[in-house]
Amino acid sequence: MNILVLLKQVPDTTEMKIDKEKGTLIREGVPTITNPDDLAGMEVALRLKDQYGAKVTAVTMGPPQAENMLRELYAMGADDAVLLTDRKFSGADTWATSNTLAAYIKQVDFDLIIAGRQAIDGDTAQVGPQTAEKLGLPQISYIDDVLEFSKEKIVVKKALENNYEVLECPLPCVITTLSTIAKPRYMRVMGISHAFEKDVTIKTFDDLNIDPAIIGLKGSPTKVKKTFTKEVHSNSDILNLDGKASARKVAEILMDMNFIGK
């Protein structure tokens, strides 16, 4: 069994700083992380590997420094890691990204593709389904649990707004995972030393049999016309009290609003 996990290295959006004058992001000094939904997807793949035996390959498209993320995934237990990197790939929207990922995936053997539902920088949830479409594979998105797995099929629990659906799909297929599906394991000590011995497979434009008109910034149908930030105005009363006085303050507010009866 071959499982491909699609992941993205993203800036930690909780640490993001904004240049309010220019309406752009300040990228310097912002730590990067493996996108949480994707990391949970990696954990699912590793659990399937532990239970049923499988080869798990991490695949990402990104700048050369995304190799750091792939090394961490080796340390978690990935068997192989592939970085699609080329200046021609950069600036891609979700459609162009999916074309690039699909062009690589068409060259390799796989039974299951796991992608995180969405990335925290763009929050689009589009690359998983669009890649599935470009590969002509069925998809199940928003997966909260894997209930059954075999050579022939997968049975999963999909989380909707008000309920769950149990869905079955023959392999190969694409599933997209929520971050709540599985808590990622820690890197293993053995893994960390292995991580630096193993090679990351690098694929550039010349390695993929792909039309340059459908990739990167130039190939992207959607363009960013402008970016801007939202102003937040302050009108608050900020108090420096000790713990007890702070607690009393909150209690008084709630009592004044009649939330606390006898």
Next chain:
Amino acid sequence: MNIAEYKDIYVFCEERENKIHDSSLELLGEAVRLVNDRPSLNYKVVGVVIGDHSDELARIAGHYGADKVIFLHNEKLKHYSTEIYTELFMDVIKNDKPDIILIPATVLGRDLAPRIAARCDTGLTADATKLDFDPENKESALLYVTRPAFGGNLFGTIINETKRPQMTTIRPGVMEPIHKDTSREFQFDKREVSIDHIDDKVRLIEVLQRDNMAVDITKADIILSGGRGIGDNFHVLEECAKMIGAEVGASRGAVDKGFIGKDHQVGQTGKTVRPKVYIACGISGAVQHLAGMEKSDYIIAINKDPEAAIFSVANIGLVGDALEILPLLTEEIKIYRERPY
């Protein structure tokens, strides 16, 4: 591609519990606003309903602003299917040539929209919060789609000049529906569609209800919300919430770290809430979180960092450690409730 052949605004109408879901009614309202803003285009609002539903259900789209309702009907189409809906919608795109397609950014919409967009090789913008026609050219039908990115820290306006249809999903709860008017005139175009030729590999085995423990924080009067600063100590919030009659909310940071379930998440990618009191504990106040709670009637923020952005939207800010203050608050309320008089 001859862009001039494409016209009108099509709205995918999602059915839920035998009604057209609010998120779709909002899009019909927004589409009406857009066409009225640019009468020179002479665009129509077209609602697209798919399934085994009654005509009455499909007609609701007309009562909420559609000039035309396309109802793709098949008795066997009892559940949503990615492949069948994509194929049926593709037939509409080939046949009717919509310029703009709006799809609600629900779980269903976010499954369907990328599949359709990839199949017809057009651009798709996700989770839009604002739509306008090109403000620089009064004759243009180019859609300016504004959406938050980078966790709501930044907003981007996205355009698609080269491909048609222009597709976007739209965040539920942002746009306004128009008033229901059952006397509105509209064209009703019911099409009996065949689905036998469509190879749908995904099979629905069963629908599971969420257990009763699943919370709906959007209905709470008080929300006691925790961020990454709370760490693995959400039980402290839960005890306090029980005492003051609150529901527990959380920031994305806390949910992503697995400290608490996704049902509790407030913010751009979680739920939008407006309780009477919102108590933010150990939440730094990323714009993405503020977007989901800034309309609360009264906001109390507790954070160790006096510079935390959360203080900028709070009515009252307390600089301190929520993990110290909350147990004291629980104790305070407990003593109050147990007072002898």
